[in-house]
Ligand SMILES: [Zn+2]
C-alpha cells in the first residue's frame with residue numbers, strides 16, 4: 128500500500144513546519160516532500176517497482192519474504208531505551224534513535240491511495256503517557272479494546288496503561304498479556320507501565336528486567352504513592368540501571384486521608400473533607416531529592432498544584448532528571464466544578480483553586496511541565512452515581528484531551544508546536560521512541576482539524592465509561608484522523624462517505 | 631403565601647422570606663403542642679419516611695413526634711434494619727422508598743450531599759435531617775426560632791459558636807442562617823477545628839473563647855466528639871475544657887442577658903459545665919421543644935401548606 132497525504136500543513140516541532148506531502152509505503156514513512164515533488168517521487172517509486180526484481184524469479188516464493196518490510200525491528204515502533212551511561216545535564220530531546228530498516232515492496236498505480244487533507248494539520252502521532260485501561264480485572268469499566276478505540280478517537284497512536292489492574296501488572300506475564308492483546312487488536316500502540324513494587328504494596332521490587340523484555344516501558348505504583356522513601360530510593364536506583372523512567376503518583380497518604388476534594392473554600396462550604404496541596408507537593412519534593420541522589424529519571428504524574436510546579440522548576444534548574452505531566456482537567460477546571468457534589472469532578476489529585484490552575488498553565492508555558500497526559504480513569508455508574516465521598520476518583524480523558532488542550536493554543540498560551548511537544552514529542556522521548564516525521568519511521572500520525580467546533584457528548588465516546596465533567600463543553604479543534612502504521616485507525620465521520628473505523 | 635420549595639436541603643437555598651415563613655409557621659405549630667389533645671388532622675393519610683443512615687435517637691424522635699402531631703403515618707428505616715440490603719446503593723434505596731409513594735422522605739446520612747442526591751431521584755419532598763458535615767437545616771431553623779422567641783429578633787444580634795466547626799453541619803447551617811437573617815457570627819476553637827476559608831461563609835474567627843463571647847447575645851456550644859481525638863484535633867478533653875469549655879466564670883464576660891444553646895447531646899464537664907447547662911441563661915430544653923414545632927412547620931410547608939391556612 129502506498130499512501131499520499133496531501134494538502135496539509137505538516138508540523139514536527141523544530142524540524143518541519145509547512146505544506147508538505149507525506150508518502151507512506153507499507154506503514155512506513157517514505158518521504159516528506161514539497162507537494163510539487165510528490166508526483167515525481169511517486170513516479171520514481173513506481174518505476175523502481177517496474178524494474179525486474181530479480182529475486183522474483185527464484186522458486187519457493189521467498190519473494191514475499193524478501194520484499195516485505197522487515198517487521199522485526201519496527202515491532203516496538205522505533206523503540207529504544209535511554210542510554211544511562213551518560214552523565215550529562217538532562218535533556219530529554221537529545222535522544223535520537225536510528226530509523227528501522229525496511230524494504231520497498233513493488234507497487235502499481237492502483238496501490239496508491241491519495242488522502243486529501245487540505246485545511247488540516249498533520250503532526251507526529253499523539254502519545255498518552257498515563258491511562259487506565261482496566262483490563263485485566265475491571266472489564267466492566269473499560270477493556271484494552273474499548274480503551275484503544277477511545278485512544279484512536281482522541282488522536283493517540285500510543286498509550287501507557289498504568290499497572291493498577293487486577294491483578295496488578297507486577298510481572299512479565301501480565302505485561303505480555305497486555306502487549307499481545309493490543310497487538311491482536313492492531314490499533315493504537317500499548318506501552319505498559321509496570322508496578323514499582325509487587326502488588327503496588329510499597330514493599331518489594333518487581334522484576335523490572337523481565338518485565339522490560341515483555342514490553343514494559345516505565346514503572347509506577349500509580350493510584351498509590353510508594354510511601355516508604357527507602358523503597359523508592361532502591362526502586363529508582365534499580366530502574367536507572369535499565370533506563371526505565373520512574374513515574375511517581377505523589378501523595379502523602381496521611382495528609383490526604385479521608386479527603387475527597389481539594390481542601391479549600393468549596394470543600395468547607397460543601398462539608399467535604401479536603402486534600403491539601405502539600406499532600407502532593409511534599410512527595411514531589413521528596414522524589415526529586417531521591418532522583419538527585421540516585422540519578423534516576425523521575426517523571427511526576429498528574430501535577431495539580433502550584434507548590435509542585437515550583438518544586439519541579441527548581442529541580443530542573445539543579446539539573447536533576449525530572450520531567451512532569453499534568454492533565455487537561457487541571458488547567459481547565461477548578462474545585463468550583465464540584466459545586467453540587469458532581470462525582471464526575473472527583474479525581475485524585477483533586478481539582479484545585481484558580482491560583483493553582485494558573486500555576487499549571489504557567490508551568491506548561493515555561494516548560495516546567497513537559498507532558499500533557501489524560502490520566503484516563505474510566506468508572507461505571509456503580510462507582511460514580513453515588514454519594515460524593517464514597518464515589519471513585521477519576522475521569523475519562525482520552526476523547527476530550529486534544530480539544531481541551533487546543534484551547535491553550537487558541538488562547539495563545541502555548542504555540543501549536545509547544546502543544547505537540549507536550550502531547551507527542553516529549554512523551555516519545557521519555558519512552559525512547561523516535562517519532563519524527565521522517566523516512567524510515569512508522570507512519571503514526573495524527574491529523575487535526577484546528578477550527579472544527581464541536582460539543583462534548585459522552586454518549587458518542589468509544590470508551591465504555593462516560594465519567595467526564597466536560598459534557599456539553601463547546602470546544603474548538605478536534606481529531607480528524609488517526610493513522611497507525613499507515614492504517615487509518617480513526618477518521619471523523621463527515622457525512623457518511625468517509626471511512627469510519629478500520630482496525 | 632406559599633412555600634416554594636419541594637425540599638429542605640440546606641439553609642443556603644432559603645431566602646429571608648422563606649426562613650421567616652418557616653419560623654412564623656412553627657410558632658403557630660408550637661401552640662398545638664401545648665393543647666391537651668396534641669394532634670391536628672393536617673397531614674392525615676400522608677406518609678412520611680424517616681430514613682436514618684446514622685444513629686440519632688433524638689432527632690429521629692423529634693421528626694417522628696412532629697409527623698404524628700400532624701396525623702401523618704411514619705415509616706422508619708435505619709441502617710441496621712433489614713430493609714437496607716448490603717450492597718444496595720443510596721439511589722436504589724431511594725427508589726425503593728419512592729415506590730412506597732411517601733409524600734415526604736426525611737433523610738439523615740453520613741455523606742455530605744446525600745440528601746440532595748436523593749432529592750434529585752424522587753418525587754417526594756426530601757427533608758435533610760443532617761448530611762455528613764454539610765448541613766442540618768432543621769437544627770439551624772429551630773435555633774433561630776428559639777433565639778427569635780427569646781430576643782424578639784435575629785437581626786443585629788451577635789452569635790458566638792464554639793467548638794469543632796470543621797466537623798459540624800450544625801455550625802455550617804447556623805452560620806448560613808444567622809448571617810442571612812442579619813446577625814453577626816463569630817466562631818472560636820483550636821485551629822485544628824477551624825476549616826480553611828470559613829470566613830467566606832460570612833463569619834469571623836476569634837482567637838479564644840473569651841473574645842468570642844465578649845459581646846455575644848447568644849452562645850452556641852458544639853458537642854466535642856470523643857472519637858474525633860483519633861484525628862488528632864486536640865490533646866485531651868481536660869485541656870479542651872480548660873481552653874474552650876463554657877463555665878460560669880467565663881459566662882460572666884458575656885452580656886448579662888446572653889442565651890446559652892447546645893444542639894445536644896451534651897458532654898457535661900467538657901464543652902459545657904453543668905451549672906451553665908442547667909443555669910438561667912440556658913435555653914437548651916426550649917430548643918428541644920421548638921424542634922418538634924419547627925419540624926411540624928417544615929412538614930406542613932413542604933407538603934404545600936400555606937402560612938395562614940387552618
Ligand atoms: Zn495517580
Ligand SMILES: [Zn+2]
Nearest residue numbers: 289349350502
Ligand atoms: Zn492514574
